[in-house]
Amino acid sequence: MGTYLLFLQKSFQQKFVYRTSAYIYLLSTCLRVFIMVNVWTALYAGRDSINGVSLMDMLNFIVISAIVSALTQTRMGDKIAAKVVDGTIAVDFLRPIRFKYFVYADQLGENLYQVLLNALPVCILAALIYGFEMPADPLMLSLFIVCLFFGILIIFSINYIVGLISFWSKAAHPTSWFLLTAVTLFGGTFVPIWFYPDILREVTLFLPFRLIYFEPINIYLGRVTPSEAMSIIVIQLAWLVVLWLVERFMWSKIQTKLTVQGG
Amino acid sequence: MAFIEMQNVTKQFRVYPRQKGFANALKSLVYKPYEIKTAVDGIDFSIAKGELVGYIGANGAGKSTTIKMLSGILVPTSGQIEVGGLVPHENRKRNAGRIGVVFGQRSQLYWDLPMEETFDLYKRMYKIDAAAFKRNVQFFVELLDMQEFVRRPTRQLSLGQKMRANLALAMLHDPEILYLDEPTIGLDVVAKSKIRKFIREINREKATTVILTTHDMNDIEEICDRLIMIDHGRKMFDGTLHEFKQTYSDSTIVILDLEEDAALQVSDGRLKVIQEDGQRKYVSIDKNIISLVDAITQLAQTNRIREVNVKEPDIEDTVRRIFEK
Amino acid sequence: MHTFKLYLEFIKIRIVSHIEYRKMFLFWFFAQWIAYGVQLLLIWVMVHRFQDIQGWKPFEVVLLYALSLNSYALAGFFFYNPCTQLSHLVRTGEFDEILTRPLNPFLYLVSREFNFGYITHVVLAVPVTVVSFVMLDIPFTFTNILMLLLILIGGALIQGAVFLFTSVPAFWIVDSNGMQNVLFQFRDFANYPLSIYHKSIQILLTFVIPFAFINFYPAQFFLGKQDFSVFHPAFQFMTPLVGLVMFALALWFWHFGINRYKSTGS
Numbered sequence: 001m002g003t004y005l006l007f008l009q010k011s012f013q014q015k016f017v018y019r020t021s022a023y024i025y026l027l028s029t030c031l032r033v034f035i036m037v038n039v040w041t042a043l044y045a046g047r048d049s050i051n052g053v054s055l056m057d058m059l060n061f062i063v064i065s066a067i068v069s070a071l072t073q074t075r076m077g078d079k080i081a082a083k084v085v086d087g088t089i090a091v092d093f094l095r096p097i098r099f100k101y102f103v104y105a106d107q108l109g110e111n112l113y114q115v116l117l118n119a120l121p122v123c124i125l126a127a128l129i130y131g132f133e134m135p136a137d138p139l140m141l142s143l144f145i146v147c148l149f150f151g152i153l154i155i156f157s158i159n160y161i162v163g164l165i166s167f168w169s170k171a172a173h174p175t176s177w178f179l180l181t182a183v184t185l186f187g188g189t190f191v192p193i194w195f196y197p198d199i200l201r202e203v204t205l206f207l208p209f210r211l212i213y214f215e216p217i218n219i220y221l222g223r224v225t226p227s228e229a230m231s232i233i234v235i236q237l238a239w240l241v242v243l244w245l246v247e248r249f250m251w252s253k254i255q256t257k258l259t260v261q262g263g
Numbered sequence: 264m265a266f267i268e269m270q271n272v273t274k275q276f277r278v279y280p281r282q283k284g285f286a287n288a289l290k291s292l293v294y295k296p297y298e299i300k301t302a303v304d305g306i307d308f309s310i311a312k313g314e315l316v317g318y319i320g321a322n323g324a325g326k327s328t329t330i331k332m333l334s335g336i337l338v339p340t341s342g343q344i345e346v347g348g349l350v351p352h353e354n355r356k357r358n359a360g361r362i363g364v365v366f367g368q369r370s371q372l373y374w375d376l377p378m379e380e381t382f383d384l385y386k387r388m389y390k391i392d393a394a395a396f397k398r399n400v401q402f403f404v405e406l407l408d409m410q411e412f413v414r415r416p417t418r419q420l421s422l423g424q425k426m427r428a429n430l431a432l433a434m435l436h437d438p439e440i441l442y443l444d445e446p447t448i449g450l451d452v453v454a455k456s457k458i459r460k461f462i463r464e465i466n467r468e469k470a471t472t473v474i475l476t477t478h479d480m481n482d483i484e485e486i487c488d489r490l491i492m493i494d495h496g497r498k499m500f501d502g503t504l505h506e507f508k509q510t511y512s513d514s515t516i517v518i519l520d521l522e523e524d525a526a527l528q529v530s531d532g533r534l535k536v537i538q539e540d541g542q543r544k545y546v547s548i549d550k551n552i553i554s555l556v557d558a559i560t561q562l563a564q565t566n567r568i569r570e571v572n573v574k575e576p577d578i579e580d581t582v583r584r585i586f587e588k
Numbered sequence: 589m590h591t592f593k594l595y596l597e598f599i600k601i602r603i604v605s606h607i608e609y610r611k612m613f614l615f616w617f618f619a620q621w622i623a624y625g626v627q628l629l630l631i632w633v634m635v636h637r638f639q640d641i642q643g644w645k646p647f648e649v650v651l652l653y654a655l656s657l658n659s660y661a662l663a664g665f666f667f668y669n670p671c672t673q674l675s676h677l678v679r680t681g682e683f684d685e686i687l688t689r690p691l692n693p694f695l696y697l698v699s700r701e702f703n704f705g706y707i708t709h710v711v712l713a714v715p716v717t718v719v720s721f722v723m724l725d726i727p728f729t730f731t732n733i734l735m736l737l738l739i740l741i742g743g744a745l746i747q748g749a750v751f752l753f754t755s756v757p758a759f760w761i762v763d764s765n766g767m768q769n770v771l772f773q774f775r776d777f778a779n780y781p782l783s784i785y786h787k788s789i790q791i792l793l794t795f796v797i798p799f800a801f802i803n804f805y806p807a808q809f810f811l812g813k814q815d816f817s818v819f820h821p822a823f824q825f826m827t828p829l830v831g832l833v834m835f836a837l838a839l840w841f842w843h844f845g846i847n848r849y850k851s852t853g854s
Contacts, residue, residue: 024766031773035780042784043638050638171612177619181626191630195637276852331853336687338851352850359690366685375605384601387594388689416608 003097004105011109022117029066029122036062037130053194057221060133061192063126064217068148069189070119071111072155072212076103078176080163085171100247103163104156111152140222143229148216150236155183155212157243164250167257182207188214208239265309266472267333267440272342274303274328274496302328304496305342310489312439313470315462317477317487319582325496326476330442333474334364347439360389363433367445370425371432372417378428379413382435389436396435402468403431407461423454430458434465441465443475447482459485480582492582499585511581515555517546518572519562528565534558542569591691598699606704613705620708628653628716631779644781648811651720654713655803656778659743661709667751669701672768675758678849694842726810735809738828743802745831749838750797756838756845760852771797778803783815794819801830 037059044055080103083089092099126132135141162175184190187209193201204210211232219229277297303325310316320326331337332344335351335358344351351358372381386396404413407427412420420428426446433441443462447455463486465471477483483490483504490507492500500507521527521542529536529546533553538545548558559571606613631653635646644652677683686693686700717736726732754768778799782790793800805823808815816823 024769027770028773031770032776035776038784038786038789039634039641039780042642042780043634045638045642174616174619177616177623181619181623184623184630185626190627191634195634197633200633331684334688336684336850337853340851355687356690356692359688362688364685364688366681369680369682369685371685373601373605375608376601380601384597387597388691 004101007102007105008109008112011106012113025114025118026121029118030125033062033066033122033126037126051194053192053223056131056133057223058192059130060221061217063123063130063132064220065189065213066122066126067115067119068151068213068217070114071148072152073111073114074107074155074159075176076107076156077159077163077166077179079103079106080160081166081171081173081175084166100160103160107156108152135220135222137222137226139226140219140229143226143233144216144220147219147229147233147236150233150240151212151216154208154236154239154243157240157247158208161243161247161250164247164254167254183209183212186210187212192217208243211236211239266312266347267308267310267474268343268345269306269308269329269333270343272303272306272329272332272339272344273301274325274332274337275299275301275340301496303332303339303493306493306496306498308491308498308501310472310474312472313466314489315466315473315487316475317483317490318474318493319477319480319483319490320493320499324493326493327444329493330364330444330474330476334362334442335359360436361439363436363438363441365426365429365433365441365443365446367448370417371429372420372425374417377414377416378409378420378432381417381428381432385432385435391436395437399435399437400431403434403461406464407431407457421454423450423457426450426454427457427461430461434469434471437469438471440472440474443473443477445477446475447477447479455479455481462486492585494585508581511585514547514549516574517548517555517558517562518574519544519546519566519568520570520572522567522569525567529562530565531561534562591695594691595695595699598696599702602700602702603704616705617708617711620705621712624657624709624712628712642781642784643813643815645724647720647723648807649780650716651724651807651810652781652803653779654716654720655739655743655807656775656799657709657713658717659740659802660747660775661706661713662740662744663747663751664706664709665703666698667748668706669703670697671751671755673701674755678758683849693846694839721810724811732810735806739806742827742829742831743806745835746798746802746827749831749834752835752838752842756841759845759849775799781815783817787818790817790819794823798830798834801827 040058040062041055044050044058048054049057080089083092092102095102123132135144159176159179162179165175166173186204186207188194188196188204193204193210193214196204215232215236218224219232224232276299278300279297306325306329318326318329328337332339333346333351335355338352346358347361349358372378382396382400385391386393391399404410407430409424409427409431412424417425417428430443430446441462446462447458450458459482462473462475466473473486475482475486487504490500490502490504491498492507500510502510516537519527521544523542525542527536527539527544531553533549535547536544537547546558546562548555555573562568563571628650632646632650635641635644635649640646641649674683677686686696689696721728721732750771751768754771757767774797777785777789777793782793782800782804785793790800801823805816805819806825806827807813808821809824814821
């Protein structure tokens with residue numbers, strides 16, 4: 001565990017070196033939040049609520065989603081693919097650690113950096129300007145944290161599996177584009193699923209993407225009851241088991257592949 | 264007026280030291296402190312048509328800056344430059360049509376295409392007429408031994424093969440002057456020798472004037488008639504290779520092959536034995552203290568010698584010594 | 589004429605090398621197409637759910653998006669690679685090599701670094717433009733088509749100018765890519781009607797970074813709208829003019845940058 005924490009810390013520190021780009025990202029995030037606040041305010045046009053969602057809920061959604069998206073972003077699929085293509089993956093396999101957790105720790109370090117130096121300042125700024133509500137109920141807050149944690153695990157697992165595909169394809173595919181698109185469409189990161197047409201909303205129920213981002217925020221905003229929140233977490237766990245099985249299966253195939261090739 | 268003429272050319276530029284901290288970063292938006300560096304400091308030289316000139320100096324001595332000014336990329340801070348009757352930076356495009364440039368390891372070839380395709384593009388870029396183009400391609404492909412890979416995409420070529428292709432590319436339009444910046448860097452012995460042969464050959468065939476910068480002194484020994492050395496932007500030496508050795512090398516090495524059973528006897532303290540290899544002995548003499556004739560006479564008196572050889576100092580050692588001083 | 593053909597040759601050779609990796613190219617094409625398509629779809633979903641945004645109907649907003657994407661693609665073909673890579677080219681000295689050629693460095697760079705990948709954006713934006721014309725009952729008259737072409741060219745010039753303005757500092761700042769990233773973010777403003785923003789933003793996007801001329805003002809010509817707030821309705825016809833002026837300024841800036849590079853580089 002300590003080793004992985006060290007990897008996490010290293011990747012955090014590495015990011016910290018590029019300070020000017022940090023200011024730039026901060027500015028970009030500010031612009032994004034600012035645009036979305038303007039858009040949603042204009043859409044509501046003074047109305048109290050649409051589909052039972054108030055403008056205040058929506059503004060909270062935008063602010064909290066800045067943090068959630070910083071925590072759930074991942075490039076590990078691309079990184080793994082790049083390493084497979086240029087062969088440096090061998091170095092990672094030589095280390096006496098679990099490759100998967102190394103990759104996770106590396107990504108989490110990057111994400112925590114983004115939260116601390118990018119999302120959090122923007123959130124505080126936005127909260128001061130537009131107002132912001134914390135969940136009143138500590139139970140809901142803790143459920144949110146649990147749900148968010150599993151959400152991060154789900155997107156990491158998916159992206160890790162996508163990265164493993166490169167062992168077969170031996171090429172850096174634009175997989176992160178596809179994944180990002182899937183998360184945007186089925187995860188409700190850009191337009192919350194509350195506003196989706198019925199067909200699209202039902203499709204999202206059969207996929208894991210809404211559990212990454214949309215459901216934790218839903219719990220945060222108190223739009224579900226505690227028991228509903230519990231069942232969401234159970235569904236998350238079920239998905240995690242499925243993803244874990246897929247990943248174990250692929251991993252065993254990769255290991256035999258490597259032995260056969262003598263790698 | 265000589266073909267290439269530089270008169271009292273100076274090139275200065277500003278360097279901005281990196282400031283640490285957020286406050287300094289903000290301050291630098293308004294005012295950025297800088298230092299003036301002089302890359303080239305009052306250099307004069309003139310080069311005649313058809314000369315092969317080696318331009319040497321340590322890293323940061325101002326070699327590349329000179330080449331860039333000669334090719335019209337940079338404007339000198341002061342001084343006059345004329346290349347074949349043109350001022351390069353004022354007539355950059357016309358000047359560019361008459362020069363060929365190869366900068367180090369950087370490739371001009373399209374990564375995914377065979378070099379032939381890039382040749383065709385250059386034919387258009389430099390408006391080369393069909394007959395001359397055909398003749399040159401044939402000549403270069405043969406001279407550089409490229410038949411085997413001329414149709415292969417660049418990405419499959421070795422470093423040496425790419426370098427050869429780039430040289431051919433730079434010469435396609437029969438430039439009057441060829442500037443080469445480290446043409447043999449990182450290459451193996453075979454590739455190096457092919458490139459050297461090519462440079463000598465095109466200089467002979469086409470009377471191309473060649474200026475090359477290099478760190479490899481074998482390039483100089485095998486290619487150049489003349490040597491210009493600069494250090495900290497100033498010209499230190501300008502003359503033939505022979506003169507260079509005369510001026511800068513103080514020591515000569517005498518190689519003695521002794522008779523089977525003889526042991527080396529050296530009584531004079533001015534003679535230093537630097538290496539022994541069986542019956543072969545290497546003796547270094549300092550020409551400032553003792554002449555070569557005296558040294559050999561002395562050695563012959565005290566030893567039974569089968570054979571004597573004199574080795575001129577290695578130019579690489581010489582240059583290294585100069586820069587270490 | 590000879591020179592023009594030469595530049596076309598550079599572009600042709602770029603496209604050929606793209607096609608060398610056909611499978612990969614198609615994969616990327618598809619990935620980007622879907623990504624932009626999904627964003628467009630979601631904007632439609634969002635506006636449709638709320639009926640309109642500041643009086644703009646869903647397909648009117650889609651038209652705004654398509655106009656912006658089209659002109660971005662036209663500019664991207666030529667300027668994306670040269671501008672995002674300029675600081676790299678300067679740092680590695682590759683830019684010096686460009687200057688050793690008997691060619692105009694700007695045209696050489698733009699044609700040599702042509703990015704065929706933007707065909708993706710065109711293949712999405714053109715049909716979407718046509719669909720929104722149909723859905724909004726805008727007839728395909730000669731005037732409308734001519735106007736559309738002029739707007740796209742003007743818009744592409746504006747986008748190209750922004751590319752240039754953000755890349756030229758690479759001649760004296762080592763890394764100017766950060767600034768570019770922020771300006772890419774600014775393009776997002778233009779995905780929605782200008783009138784939803786505060787006056788100061790409207791002025792910024794009209795006079796400083798004139799993205800409003802790419803889609804918001806000219807779209808009103810087709811839609812017969814009068815949503816100009818404090819600005820003059822004549823703005824709907826000014827896209828080509830704004831494009832030319834912006835691009836001329838950008839070219840001047842480019843020359844300024846090169847001259848500075850020649851006299852201050854080492």
